[in-house]
Amino acid sequence: MKALLLNALHQPLDFREIADPIPGPGEVLVRLHAAALNRRDWWITQGQYPKIQFPVILGSDGAGKYRGKPVVINPSLDWGDDPRFQGKSYRVLGLPDNGAFAELICVPRKNIAPKPEHLTWEQAAALPLAGLTAYRALFTRCRLRTGERVLITGVGGGVALMAMQFALAAGAEVFVTSGSAEKIEKAVMLGAKGGANYQEEGWDKRLKADVGGFDVVIDSAGGDGFATLPGLCNPGARIGIYGGSLGKINGLSPQILFWKQISILGSTMGTNAEFRKMLAFVTKFNIVPVVDSVFPLADGNAALKRMEASGQFGKIVLKITPFF
Amino acid sequence: MKALLLNALHQPLDFREIADPIPGPGEVLVRLHAAALNRRDWWITQGQYPKIQFPVILGSDGAGKYRGKPVVINPSLDWGDDPRFQGKSYRVLGLPDNGAFAELICVPRKNIAPKPEHLTWEQAAALPLAGLTAYRALFTRCRLRTGERVLITGVGGGVALMAMQFALAAGAEVFVTSGSAEKIEKAVMLGAKGGANYQEEGWDKRLKADVGGFDVVIDSAGGDGFATLPGLCNPGARIGIYGGSLGKINGLSPQILFWKQISILGSTMGTNAEFRKMLAFVTKFNIVPVVDSVFPLADGNAALKRMEASGQFGKIVLKITPFF
Numbered sequence: 001m002k003a004l005l006l007n008a009l010h011q012p013l014d015f016r017e018i019a020d021p022i023p024g025p026g027e028v029l030v031r032l033h034a035a036a037l038n039r040r041d042w043w044i045t046q047g048q049y050p051k052i053q054f055p056v057i058l059g060s061d062g063a064g065k066y067r068g069k070p071v072v073i074n075p076s077l078d079w080g081d082d083p084r085f086q087g088k089s090y091r092v093l094g095l096p097d098n099g100a101f102a103e104l105i106c107v108p109r110k111n112i113a114p115k116p117e118h119l120t121w122e123q124a125a126a127l128p129l130a131g132l133t134a135y136r137a138l139f140t141r142c143r144l145r146t147g148e149r150v151l152i153t154g155v156g157g158g159v160a161l162m163a164m165q166f167a168l169a170a171g172a173e174v175f176v177t178s179g180s181a182e183k184i185e186k187a188v189m190l191g192a193k194g195g196a197n198y199q200e201e202g203w204d205k206r207l208k209a210d211v212g213g214f215d216v217v218i219d220s221a222g223g224d225g226f227a228t229l230p231g232l233c234n235p236g237a238r239i240g241i242y243g244g245s246l247g248k249i250n251g252l253s254p255q256i257l258f259w260k261q262i263s264i265l266g267s268t269m270g271t272n273a274e275f276r277k278m279l280a281f282v283t284k285f286n287i288v289p290v291v292d293s294v295f296p297l298a299d300g301n302a303a304l305k306r307m308e309a310s311g312q313f314g315k316i317v318l319k320i321t322p323f324f
Numbered sequence: 325m326k327a328l329l330l331n332a333l334h335q336p337l338d339f340r341e342i343a344d345p346i347p348g349p350g351e352v353l354v355r356l357h358a359a360a361l362n363r364r365d366w367w368i369t370q371g372q373y374p375k376i377q378f379p380v381i382l383g384s385d386g387a388g389k390y391r392g393k394p395v396v397i398n399p400s401l402d403w404g405d406d407p408r409f410q411g412k413s414y415r416v417l418g419l420p421d422n423g424a425f426a427e428l429i430c431v432p433r434k435n436i437a438p439k440p441e442h443l444t445w446e447q448a449a450a451l452p453l454a455g456l457t458a459y460r461a462l463f464t465r466c467r468l469r470t471g472e473r474v475l476i477t478g479v480g481g482g483v484a485l486m487a488m489q490f491a492l493a494a495g496a497e498v499f500v501t502s503g504s505a506e507k508i509e510k511a512v513m514l515g516a517k518g519g520a521n522y523q524e525e526g527w528d529k530r531l532k533a534d535v536g537g538f539d540v541v542i543d544s545a546g547g548d549g550f551a552t553l554p555g556l557c558n559p560g561a562r563i564g565i566y567g568g569s570l571g572k573i574n575g576l577s578p579q580i581l582f583w584k585q586i587s588i589l590g591s592t593m594g595t596n597a598e599f600r601k602m603l604a605f606v607t608k609f610n611i612v613p614v615v616d617s618v619f620p621l622a623d624g625n626a627a628l629k630r631m632e633a634s635g636q637f638g639k640i641v642l643k644i645t646p647f648f
Contacts, residue, residue: 085559085585141585222578235409244578252576254546254568257590261409261465264588266581 003102004300005055009047012301013058013101021098023106028066030073030107034125035100035297036061037316038158039245042307044095053096060093062100063115063124064320070115073100073107074275075129083140083271092129092269100125101300103320110272116283126289126315127282129269130158131166135278136270137218137240138163138170142263146171148215151232153225155195156183158315159242161290163218164192169285175211177203186313190290204228213237220245227251230262238263290314296321327426328624329379333371336625337382337425345422347430352390354397354431358449359424359621360385361640362482363569366631368419377420384417386424387439387448388644394439397424397431398599399453407595416453416593424449425624427644434596440607450613450639451606453593454482455490459602460594461542461564462487462494466587470495472539475556477549479519480507482639483566485614487542488516493609499535501527510637514614528552537561544569551575554586562587614638620645 001020004013023029041058043049060075077097080087093099093107115124137159138144150167152160155176167174168191176187176195184195194211196203213234219226223246229239230253241264256262270278281287292314295303303316325344328337347353365382367373384399401421404411417423417431439448461483462468474491476484479500491498492515500511500519508519518535520527537558543550547570553563554577565588580586594602605611616636619627621644630640 082560141587222576226578227572236406241578242582244582247578248551248574249576249578250572250574252546252573254550254565254571254573254590257588258566258568258592260590261592262590264581266578266584266586268582268585 001103002297003057004297006045006058007055009045009052011045013304014055015298015300020104021106026108027106028109028112030062030064030066030071030105030112032062032064032100032103032105032320033121034063034320035059035318036125036129036158037303037307037318038129039243039307040092041094042304045304049095051096056095057098057102058094059099059101060129061125061127062105063121064105066112070124071112072115072124072128072279073105074111074113074132074272076132076269076271076275077108077111079271083273086269101297101318103297113276113279116279118283118286119288122291122294122317122319123289125317126158126291128275130162130289130315131278131282132270132275133159133242133268134163134166134218135281136274137242137265137267138166138216140270140274141265141267142216142218142238142240144170144172144216149173149175149212149234151175151177151214151217153177153217153219153229154221155187155192156180156313157220159220160218161187161314164190165287166281167216169281169287172216175207175214183313198225204232208232216240218242222249223247224250227253230256230260233260233262235260238265240265240267242267292316294319325427326621327381328621330369330382331379333369333376335369337628338379339622339624344428345430350432351430352433352436354386354388354390354395354429354436356386356388356424356427356429356644357445358387358644359383359642360449360453360482361627361631361642362453363567363631364416365418366628369628373419375420380419381422381426382418383423383425384453385449385451386429387445390436394448395436396439396448396452396603397429398435398437398456398596400456400593400595400599401432401435403595407597410593425621425642427621437600437603440603442607442610443612446615446618446641446643447613449641450482450615452599454486454613454639455602455606456594456599457483457566457592458487458490458542459605460598461566461589461591462490462540464594464598465589465591466540466542466562466564468494468496468540473497473499473536473558475499475501475538475541477501477541477543477553478545479511479516480504480637481544482613483544484542485511485638488514489611490605491540493605493611496540499531499538507637522549528556532556540564542566546573547571548574551577554580554584557584557586559584562589564589564591566591616640618643
């Protein structure tokens with residue numbers, strides 16, 4: 001099969017022919033039609049993950065066919081027994097296990113599920129990791145209720161957009177933040193009620209004055225800006241955090257947290273049960289993941305460059321032309 | 325009646341005779357036998373609370389008699405309709421409403437409950453605010469389960485000790501931190517399995533190595549030290565925070581929060597239903613609040629000084645000699 005190999009850090013991926021993988025016990029062989037990138041893939045190429053092994057095929061998101069039937073792959077491997085947290089043998093597909101930037105992939109049988117019929121291959125590949133992460137953060141962890149007001153920070157990323165679409169489908173009123181006026185505009189076209197540009201001084205006070213407080217906030221940045229979020233919250237609010245692209249959180253006021261009874265809820269990925277619930281939710285509400293751009297598998301490095309530049313709005317997808 | 329009045333900031337309380345209070349609609353008149361101090365009382369004298377009015381009688385904790393029957397007072401006034409958070413008209417007894425540092429007090433009828441029979445007046449007065457705060461943080465917010473491992477930071481304070489006693493009664497394994505070896509020793513005598521002195525370099529790594537991780541942490545300090553706590557946690561852990569004596573939280577890692585599925589849960593006081601559940605719990609398990617010291621009401625300023633010095637282990641209580 002053809003695959004994109006990571007042979008060393010800070011190197012372009014190596015597009016080449018390698019031996020077809022052979023399914024182990026409990027595994028199935030999936031012929032991939034599309035894969036999608038996640039920030040994680042880029043970080044791995046930069047050495048930001050522990051225990052990187054070479055060569056490895058990256059890619060946590062894939063959609064393809066198993067025995068002729070269209071499937072999507074749940075990238076949560078061996079979650080474990082407790083739905084509250086992942087166990088010791090938990091892995092995300094695409095390191096150390098070979099991932100979806102290839103024509104073929106072996107995954108545990110329990111990690112495949114029927115592809116939602118209303119999605120193209122590219123849209124289906126865009127769904128798994130972002131959809132699962134957004135679903136758990138929003139519903140399992142933050143327990144979003146219909147009619148609540150939600151703030152999604154840093155809209156444009158895959159999970160953020162998915163969280164926005166899920167919250168809208170669940171009957172929430174959704175606002176977004178971004179450093180780009182264009183991304184806010186696009187989010188509003190997709191159903192967000194409004195947004196704020198966090199590059200503008202005083203954006204938080206204006207947003208609070210215009211809109212009132214938020215019941216749920218979904219953030220993946222952390223950093224110094226995180227300390228602003230509790231101030232934007234209603235009493236009883238839940239702040240879901242699934243990433244930390246801006247690093248450590250500073251200047252967080254305990255008094256606002258306890259007086260407003262705020263919950264800060266770390267969340268990552270999800271269980272097989274959550275994956276299936278997420279697929280049912282997406283199917284029920286005809287949710288279509290936003291695809292930013294599609295590259296041929298052979299152009300994986302151009303796709304990674306687009307991820308690095310952070311200009312995308314939605315998922316960056318690799319189209320895998322079947323060779324069979 | 326005799327009462328301790330706060331007439332101005334940074335002034336000793338003024339012990340004097342004033343007119344007896346008259347119950348308003350829905351209120352009852354309680355003849356107090358004992359009151360207890362909270363850090364809040366001292367902070368108010370230092371101007372650390374908004375909208376302070378003068379003169380005011382401080383004191384959130386009281387036990388006494390209503391129509392000859394022994395009662396304790398729930399200091400949570402007008403919580404509101406939603407058990408998840410207090411409403412707009414919520415107040416803590418003892419500012420702006422006159423509090424318990426007096427011979428008589430008027431409180432809403434629904435805020436009194438029968439005094440647990442196994443407690444003395446002084447022990448009963450030590451219970452309400454600390455007991456309610458500890459109960460909500462530990463059970464409602466952090467959902468402590470039997471057999472879990474709990475860390476209580478800054479043991480010695482009233483809420484911290486109560487949280488320790490409640491967690492022990494609930495069948496948890498409890499460890500404590502303190503800046504004082506003597507306080508840790510006392511906590512161990514009360515049932516804690518061990519402790520760590522946070523003044524000692526590397527205390528957190530040693531504690532983790534000796535004990536393993538924690539499922540629930542109860543903190544009232546915040547500050548830079550808070551960022552250490554997620555590292556001490558097991559996956560799925562809950563960190564309840566009900567105070568912020570060391571100020572803003574810095575250096576908190578989002579990655580640890582989301583990868584371990586950690587919840588940081590702000591919590592303060594509680595509802596009337598929680599107050600009654602707390603009293604039932606205290607009665608069922610014969611829990612006796614730790615009383616650090618007892619001062620006559622007339623010596624309220626000496627009691628405040630003891631609070632200021634932070635040397636106490638347990639609650640500082642005012643004994644109110646009935647004048648009737």
